[in-house]
Amino acid sequence: MKIGIDKIGFYTPHLYVDMNKLAVARNVEPEKFTIGIGQEKMAVAPITQDSVTLAANAALQILDDADREAIDFVIFGTETGVDHSKSGAVYVHHLLGINPNARSVEVKHACYGTTAGIQMAKGHVALNPESKVLVLGSDIARYGLNTGGESTQGAGAVALVISANPRILTLEDKSTYLTSDVMDFWRPLYSDKAFVDGKFSNEQYISFFQTVWDKFKDDTGMELNDFEAICYHLPYTKMGLKALRTVLDEATEEVQERLKENYKVSTQYNRNVGNIYTGSLYLSLLSLLELQEGLEAGSRIGLFSYGSGAVGEFFTGILESDFREHLAADQHASLFESRKEVSVPEYEEIFDQTLPTDGSDVELDINEDPANICISGITDNMRQYVNKLR
Ligand code: CAA
Numbered sequence: 001m002k003i004g005i006d007k008i009g010f011y012t013p014h015l016y017v018d019m020n021k022l023a024v025a026r027n028v029e030p031e032k033f034t035i036g037i038g039q040e041k042m043a044v045a046p047i048t049q050d051s052v053t054l055a056a057n058a059a060l061q062i063l064d065d066a067d068r069e070a071i072d073f074v075i076f077g078t079e080t081g082v083d084h085s086k087s088g089a090v091y092v093h094h095l096l097g098i099n100p101n102a103r104s105v106e107v108k109h110a111c112y113g114t115t116a117g118i119q120m121a122k123g124h125v126a127l128n129p130e131s132k133v134l135v136l137g138s139d140i141a142r143y144g145l146n147t148g149g150e151s152t153q154g155a156g157a158v159a160l161v162i163s164a165n166p167r168i169l170t171l172e173d174k175s176t177y178l179t180s181d182v183m184d185f186w187r188p189l190y191s192d193k194a195f196v197d198g199k200f201s202n203e204q205y206i207s208f209f210q211t212v213w214d215k216f217k218d219d220t221g222m223e224l225n226d227f228e229a230i231c232y233h234l235p236y237t238k239m240g241l242k243a244l245r246t247v248l249d250e251a252t253e254e255v256q257e258r259l260k261e262n263y264k265v266s267t268q269y270n271r272n273v274g275n276i277y278t279g280s281l282y283l284s285l286l287s288l289l290e291l292q293e294g295l296e297a298g299s300r301i302g303l304f305s306y307g308s309g310a311v312g313e314f315f316t317g318i319l320e321s322d323f324r325e326h327l328a329a330d331q332h333a334s335l336f337e338s339r340k341e342v343s344v345p346e347y348e349e350i351f352d353q354t355l356p357t358d359g360s361d362v363e364l365d366i367n368e369d370p371a372n373i374c375i376s377g378i379t380d381n382m383r384q385y386v387n388k389l390r
């Protein structure tokens with residue numbers, strides 16, 4: 001039975017900061033951010049968006065009534081969870097009106113959570129071929145103002161429907177994975193900003209890629225020439241390129257050119273959003289599928305997932321015959337075009353606005369936020385979510 005990605009949705013907040021202007025404000029040459037890091041625009045989440053609302057907004061675009069009935073499992077990948085106990089999946093399940101006879105859980109391992117969700121979904125569909133699983137990957141990346149990681153922040157979410165006979169990408173069975181207890185990036189429960197050993201995290205990312213890629217080749221007999229493209233988890237768009245470059249000489253010159261060209265296309269959305277942690281790999285896949293006109297059905301795409309701390313996985317998919325008809329490139333182009341630039345001081349002010357953590361109530365103005373689903377405040381320690389379409 002074929003199992004894979006049937007639909008993909010994406011959402012990013014309506015505000016962004018220009019990386020050239022951020023560089024000037026930080027006394028850094030703009031080319032460091034635009035070329036060295038590889039980012040053009042960085043999404044900025046207003047206080048009326050959290051990981052739940054971003055995920056729900058991403059899924060809202062893709063679900064129809066038949067999906068709402070057929071989905072019996074909601075898996076929410078995040079490392080920006082809003083509650084130590086209750087899962088974000090339950091809020092999203094409610095906000096989207098999904099059939100009550102469903103399981104809803106949150107999964108966490110840094111930027112690897114969505115991939116874990118997809119693999120769980122695959123197993124579930126293998127046992128229950130009629131079911132559909134909604135897998136969400138949603139995060140707000142925060143390192144802090146004036147920190148080394150600041151240029152690699154971002155915010156956004158992806159939503160994927162995993163089903164039998166998928167219309168976009170069939171996931172192949174073989175995948176290779178690796179776990180090792182390393183402290184390259186982490187966020188203790190008391191902190192709303194990540195701690196990171198930047199250079200070490202880059203090294204771990206590359207080392208994990210090389211290990212799972214070598215094992216994949218050994219296990220399957222496949223080689224680089226068998227791939228049309230490889231999509232990477234993209235904390236910033238230069239990162240995947242650093243990993244790809246370490247194996248490129250395994251391919252013929254023609255394939256090397258193809259992989260480099262497709263890599264570039266696969267980073268386009270991420271360049272304009274920043275790191276969305278667990279959704280980043282799937283945003284890169286979406287960028288490739290929606291923007292690379294030359295992609296053909298039947299092509300094999302490699303996917304490298306990396307979650308600091310650390311877990312890595314390499315797996316593959318084959319493009320379905322009419323995959324383009326099931327994408328929403330125009331909708332995503334409008335989403336990007338409708339965003340509003342904020343100045344660096346405005347971004348700093350928004351960054352410092354956080355929800356109370358002392359148990360007090362707050363009411364938020366959601367009229368400034370064009371998103372359909374927003375957080376409107378906190379009452380009695382409960383987040384209040386609004387779906388404006390209801
Ligand atoms: N023109 C062009 N390029 C320039 C330049 C200029 N004027 N000035 C500097 N550069 C280049 C540098 O040469 C360097 O390129 P290479 O990496 O190819 O050598 C690049 O810009 C970055 O410069 P630095 O290494 O000096 O940058 P930095 O030390 O200030 O910070 C960082 C880079 C370590 C990635 C930092 O942003 C960071 O800590 N980010 C968060 C951690 C992260 O994203 N890690 C990625 C792996 S972990 C992961 O993937 C999980 C996750 O999502 C977090």
